[in-house]
Amino acid sequence: MSVLRLESVSKRFGNVVAVSDVTLEFAPRQVTALIGRSGCGKSTVLRLLNGLEQPGRGHVNLFGAPMDYDALPRLRRRIGYAVQGTGLFPHLSVRDNIVLLAQLEKWPEAEIEQRLEQLMTLMDIPLALQSRYPHELSGGQQQRVGLCRAMMLRPEVLLLDEPFAAIDPLTRLDIQRQMLELHRVEPVTTVLVTHDMGEALLLADHIVVMRDGAVVRCEQTSNLRRKFPDAEPNSLLLSLMAGERQ
Amino acid sequence: MKRRGPGRRRWLLLWLLPLLASVVQGGDSHSQAGLVRVGSKSFAESYLLAELAAQLLESEGFAVQRKTGLGGTLIAYQALQQGAIDLYPEYTGTLSRVILKQPALAGGPLEAALAQRRLQVVAPLGFNNGYALVVPERLARELSLEEISDLASYPDLRAGFSLEFLNREDGWPALQAYYGLPQVASGIEHALAYPALDSGSLDVSDAYTTDGQLETFSLRLLEDDRQFFPAYDAVLLARTDLPPRAGRALSRLDGVIDDATMRRLNRRVSEEKLGPARVAAEFLEARGLPGDASDARASKAAGPSGHILRNTLTHLKLTGIALGLACLVALPAALLLYRRPRVARVLLYATGLVQTVPSLALLALLIPLVGLGQVPAVIALFLYSLLPVVRNTLAGLFGVDPLLKQVATGMGLTPFQQLRRVELPLAMPMILAGIRTAAVISIGTATLAAFVGAGGLGEPIITGLTLNDHRLILAGAVPAALLAVAAELAFEALERLLIPRHLSA
Numbered sequence: 001m002s003v004l005r006l007e008s009v010s011k012r013f014g015n016v017v018a019v020s021d022v023t024l025e026f027a028p029r030q031v032t033a034l035i036g037r038s039g040c041g042k043s044t045v046l047r048l049l050n051g052l053e054q055p056g057r058g059h060v061n062l063f064g065a066p067m068d069y070d071a072l073p074r075l076r077r078r079i080g081y082a083v084q085g086t087g088l089f090p091h092l093s094v095r096d097n098i099v100l101l102a103q104l105e106k107w108p109e110a111e112i113e114q115r116l117e118q119l120m121t122l123m124d125i126p127l128a129l130q131s132r133y134p135h136e137l138s139g140g141q142q143q144r145v146g147l148c149r150a151m152m153l154r155p156e157v158l159l160l161d162e163p164f165a166a167i168d169p170l171t172r173l174d175i176q177r178q179m180l181e182l183h184r185v186e187p188v189t190t191v192l193v194t195h196d197m198g199e200a201l202l203l204a205d206h207i208v209v210m211r212d213g214a215v216v217r218c219e220q221t222s223n224l225r226r227k228f229p230d231a232e233p234n235s236l237l238l239s240l241m242a243g244e245r246q
Numbered sequence: 247m248k249r250r251g252p253g254r255r256r257w258l259l260l261w262l263l264p265l266l267a268s269v270v271q272g273g274d275s276h277s278q279a280g281l282v283r284v285g286s287k288s289f290a291e292s293y294l295l296a297e298l299a300a301q302l303l304e305s306e307g308f309a310v311q312r313k314t315g316l317g318g319t320l321i322a323y324q325a326l327q328q329g330a331i332d333l334y335p336e337y338t339g340t341l342s343r344v345i346l347k348q349p350a351l352a353g354g355p356l357e358a359a360l361a362q363r364r365l366q367v368v369a370p371l372g373f374n375n376g377y378a379l380v381v382p383e384r385l386a387r388e389l390s391l392e393e394i395s396d397l398a399s400y401p402d403l404r405a406g407f408s409l410e411f412l413n414r415e416d417g418w419p420a421l422q423a424y425y426g427l428p429q430v431a432s433g434i435e436h437a438l439a440y441p442a443l444d445s446g447s448l449d450v451s452d453a454y455t456t457d458g459q460l461e462t463f464s465l466r467l468l469e470d471d472r473q474f475f476p477a478y479d480a481v482l483l484a485r486t487d488l489p490p491r492a493g494r495a496l497s498r499l500d501g502v503i504d505d506a507t508m509r510r511l512n513r514r515v516s517e518e519k520l521g522p523a524r525v526a527a528e529f530l531e532a533r534g535l536p537g538d539a540s541d542a543r544a545s546k547a548a549g550p551s552g553h554i555l556r557n558t559l560t561h562l563k564l565t566g567i568a569l570g571l572a573c574l575v576a577l578p579a580a581l582l583l584y585r586r587p588r589v590a591r592v593l594l595y596a597t598g599l600v601q602t603v604p605s606l607a608l609l610a611l612l613i614p615l616v617g618l619g620q621v622p623a624v625i626a627l628f629l630y631s632l633l634p635v636v637r638n639t640l641a642g643l644f645g646v647d648p649l650l651k652q653v654a655t656g657m658g659l660t661p662f663q664q665l666r667r668v669e670l671p672l673a674m675p676m677i678l679a680g681i682r683t684a685a686v687i688s689i690g691t692a693t694l695a696a697f698v699g700a701g702g703l704g705e706p707i708i709t710g711l712t713l714n715d716h717r718l719i720l721a722g723a724v725p726a727a728l729l730a731v732a733a734e735l736a737f738e739a740l741e742r743l744l745i746p747r748h749l750s751a
Contacts, residue, residue, distance in 0.1 A: 050656050076658030087653030091671045091749055104663060135748055149657070159656075 002061060003028045003189045004049060004157055009058035011044055018044040020213040021058070026206075031183060031190040033204035035197060035237065041213040042193045046159050049191060050079050063156065077101060080150030080158040080188070084165045086142040088134040088149070095130035098148045105153065119148040122185065123178050140171035147179065151186065158190040164199065176202055197233035201225070209240045216241060280307075282492055285331035286314040287322050288697065289712045290515045290522070291375065291456060291480075291508065295335035297526035299482055299496055305536035306495040313618065315708045317697025319344055320610045326365065326485060330618035330699070333368065333484035333496075337375060339476045341483070349476065360483075367481040368493045372501035373508045375456040376478040377411065379421075379468045382443050386466040393471035394425055401428035403449040408436040411452040416476070418452075424474050440465065455505050458513030480508075498535055516714045554706075558725045561702035564620060564695055565688040565729075568627030572684060576632050577677070580639035581665065590640055597633040605630070605694050613698065623695035623702075630691055631684035638680025642673025674745050682737040689730045693722065703729070 004026040011019040019041045026032050034042040047053040048060055051072045060067045062075060088097050095116065102112045120127055123144040134142055143163055150158060164172045180203060183190065194200055200207050201221060209217040217240045228236055282303050286296035293314050300310045313331050316322040323345055325331045342351040346359050360366060381391050381403075389400060397403065411417040412433050421427070429450065434442065440463045442448035453460060455467060480503075482496055503511070514525045530536065583590035600608075605626060612622035646669050654664045670677075696704030703722040710718030741750050 047656075052652065052656055073658045073660045073663075076656060079658070081653065081656040083649065083653060083656075085649060087649050089650060089654075089668055089672075091746055100667065101657060104659070104667075133746060133748060 002026075003063060004191070005061040006045070006048065006055075007059045007061065009045075009048060009055040009060065011041075011048060011053060011056050017213050019048065019055075022213075022215055023058075024208065024215065024218075026189055026191060028189050029187040030205040031192060031203055032206040032208060033192045033194055033200035034208050034210060035194055035200050036210035036241065038195065040210040042210050043161055044213075045210070046161050046191060046193050049157070050076055050081060050159055077105065077153055078156050080153070080155035082143075082146040082150040082158075082160050082163045084162040086134070086146040088142055088145060090134055093131050093133055094125075094137070094145050097134065097145060098130075098152055100149070101153050115152060115154075116148075119151055122182050123148055124174075138171075140167050140175060143167055143175060144178070147175075147182070151182065151188075154186065155188060158188045160190065160192045162193055162195065165195070172199075179203060197237040201233055207240075209237070211241055280489075281309045281311060282333070282488070283311040283313055283331045285316050285322055285325055285334035285699075286312075287319065287334070288315040288317055288708050290458075290714070291512055292335050293522040293709070293712060294511055294515055294526055295371065295480065295482070297522040298499060298530065299333065299335070301523075301526055301530060302495055302499065302535065303492055306491065308489075308492060308495075313699040315696055315705065315712065316618075316699060317606050317609065317694065317708075321606070321613060321697060324610060324613040325618045325699070326483065327363065328613055328617050329485065330613070332488050332492075333482050335371075335480060336483040337478040337480055339376060339478035341481075343476070352477070361486065364486045366484055366486050366488075366493075368484045368488065368496045369482045369499045370501060371480040371482070371499055372503045373456060373505045374477050374479050375454055375508065376475045377417070378453050378455045378470065378475065379450055380443065380453040380460065380465040381450055381468060382446070383464045383466050385449060386468075391466065391468060393469045394421075394427075394474070395471050396468070397427055397429065397450065398425065403429055404447075405429040405431040405450040406434035406439060406442065406448045407431050407452045408439065409433045421474055425472065456508040456512055458509055458511075458516050460509055461513055462517055502533055502535075519713065519715050521715075522713070554721055554725055557701060557703045557705055557722065558729065560620075560700070561689070561692055561704075561726065561729060564623050564692045564700060564702055565627060565685065568624045568692075569631050569681070569685050569688055571624070571628045572631035572635055573681060575628075576635035577639060580636045580643070583636070583640060584643045584665075587644075594633075594637060594640070597636055600629045601633050605691055606697060609694070609698050618699045620695070620700045622698050623692065623700035627688045627692055627695070631688055634680045634683040634687065635677075636680075638676045638683070639673065642676030642680075643669050645676065646672045672749070675741065675750055678737060678741050678744065682734070685733045685737065686730050689726060689733060693726060 002025055006022050006024045009019055009022050010017070022041075022045065024045075034045055036042050044053060048055055049062075051060075051067060051069060054069060063078065068075065089100075092100065098119065099112050099116055102115065107115075116130070117127065120130065125141060125144050125148070129137065129141065134145065137145065146163065150160075164175055167175065176199060183203075192200070192204060201224070204221055207217075207219050207221055207224065208215055209219075219240070224236070231239075284296050284300045284303070286292040296312065296314050300312055303310050313325070316325060316331075316334070319336075319340055322331075322334050322336075326334060338352065338356065341360070342356060343349045346356075348359070351359060357367060379394055379397070385391065389396070391397065407418050412431060418431055422429075422431075434448065434451070436452075439448065439451040439453075440459055443451055443465060444463045453465070453467070460467065482499065484493065484496075511525055511529060514520050514528075515522050579593070580590075583593060603611075608626045608629070609622055612625055616622050616625065650668060650672070651664065654668045659667065692702050693704030693707055695702050696708045703726040705722065706718045707722035707726070710716065710720075710722065
């Protein structure tokens with residue numbers, strides 16, 4: 001039974017077709033990267049997956065059932081969500097940002113504390129930073145906090161919308177490694193929207209290439225590595241995008 | 247942890263409840279036996295006449311409540327009709343023209359028209375406070391000016407009139423045509439006219455016949471020889487349900503004050519600053535009428551300056567209750583409107599409309615509905631406070647970063663949780679700024695509450711302005727300014743309490 005699946009999904013905004021007849025099954029407990037140029041529809045796909053957008057045609061299946069749009073808050077608690085620019089709440093401390101959902105779920109204080117420490121340690125955030133406000137952190141630290149917040153409730157699905165796009169390359173590499181480590185420890189079904197092929201190759205088990213709202217290629221990362229062992233990531237992406245629509 | 251729960255905010259609202267209770271109790275006690283409520287408008291002569299009536303009634307054993315300084319004819323008349331006061335000094339010309347709107351009405355027909363409205367004239371006081379033309383005494387003697395008609399022979403005389411007189415239908419244009427006067431008139435602020443006449447830079451101006459300053463500046467009133475100006479005979483206007491014994495007591499004032507006497511009394515109050523209570527007591531004594539000449543009583547009645555604390559507390563109470571109620575209504579209203587932007591816009595226009603109603607007009611509208619005193623004042627202040635609170639709350643909520651709203655939704659917060667955990671805290675600086683604006687506006691506007699007998703710091707200010715008493719004005723203005731500053735400081739403290747420093751405006 002699939003955790004996450006799009007069936008013949010189309011979505012348009014006015015006259016603009018954002019997503020055109022996309023069918024996708026996301027591999028459970030693995031990382032799938034959605035990649036393509038800006039405006040190719042990859043972010044819209046992500047927003048369809050947590051109900052921020054509703055499909056014009058087709059179905060979204062979540063946790064083995066068609067998505068129930070009347071129960072969205074409940075469903076979304078089982079989906080971690082992190083975005084570019086972090087979306088941390090500026091009026092809450094690092095700690096309060098991370099534990100907000102757990103508090104709303106009325107977790108016992110001890111469990112909250114334990115989970116908080118575990119995540120901060122995994123993401124390599126000094127525990128002393130938890131009383132700081134987001135604006136007092138570096139961009140990389142903020143992004144780590146965003147990931148911790150997304151993972152707090154031990155979600156079954158993790159949606160990442162270009163989370164590392166605005167971070168300097170060296171820091172990005174650190175966070176990507178920590179992200180891999182996090183996924184090794186807690187392997188959740190992850191959808192990563194990115195425009196960085198290097199990142200996709202590093203983090204994802206599957207790579208879905210999108211163009212003009214449609215899926216043009218769907219490959220296992222290991223296959224790609226085998227077929228194009230020496231390819232430079234961006235040229236590889238270009239050649240993949242040039243392929244015919246599936 | 248520095249987070250402040252909403253419980254604390256709820257406590258902030260709770261302190262308003264006792265205040266609410268006190269305003270309900272503080273409402274008008276309706277006419278109990280033996281109590282007569284004497285009103286006046288907000289100028290010195292009216293204060294003085296009210297004081298005469300009050301002291302006379304007190305000497306007859308009546309308990310008297312003074313509701314002086316009501317803000318203009320409309321408010322005083324409404325208050326009388328409504329039964330919030332039992333009598334006040336009025337003028338026949340004002341009765342026929344402004345109130346009954348039948349300018350020709352006088353004598354018997356006027357009394358009949360009043361009787362229809364359950365009102366009566368209990369004592370014509372004997373003087374006429376109408377418009378007149380004045381010239382410097384020196385010039386009058388030189389040119390033998392006695393009557394208005396005499397001006398016709400001197401087209402070169404420089405005439406300067408108050409803007410109102412210059413533009414009123416029954417002012418200069420009609421007067422000029424009626425008497426065939428050749429002078430070209432210019433406008434001059436009334437307060438400057440007398441010094442101008444005195445120094446010889448002006449020859450003719452308008453005046454009120456009982457103006458105390460006429461004596462100070464040695465000016466001659468020209469006789470209205472062809473009876474152009476309507477009579478503004480002073481009377482005590484009362485409700486017909488005034489106890490007959492009170493009516494009889496007041497009738498002893500019948501005709502006891504002529505124009506010159508009234509000028510002298512006005513001068514005693516406005517120029518010599520003796521206070522209406524003392525001047526009234528002296529007058530009654532000199533006429534052999536029963537009054538209360540004891541200095542202690544007189545100075546007590548005259549000196550609201552001794553009541554700074556009481557006035558400040560009243561002021562605080564009026565603004566506090568109005569602001570509290572406005573928050574109780576405006577905040578939930580703004581939250582409801584937040585989800586319906588189109589309705590929000592319509593309602594914002596509506597509250598904006600209230601803001602454009604002049605405060606005295608609003609108060610006058612409220613008196614027929616709720617009577618005199620603190621209730622109409624609180625309602626008016628409440629209405630004025632709505633707009634800044636609603637508008638800022640909405641602006642604050644609409645101004646929250648859309649990305650944060652999207653993240654809040656995307657991570658599974660219910661609409662209510664989003665509002666409470668994200669949108670409201672982020673809008674809080676704007677919301678507090680709105681309440682702060684409303685508070686400062688209220689503190690300023692509440693000085694007008696004295697016009698409807700609600701007390702507060704407006705009482706000494708308005709009394710001081712009418713009696714030309716700077717000490718009294720300061721006794722109201724200084725605490726009012728300090729209150730405004732205190733409110734600013736209090737809100738700054740509240741902001742520090744509720745808002746992380748990096749988010750404060």
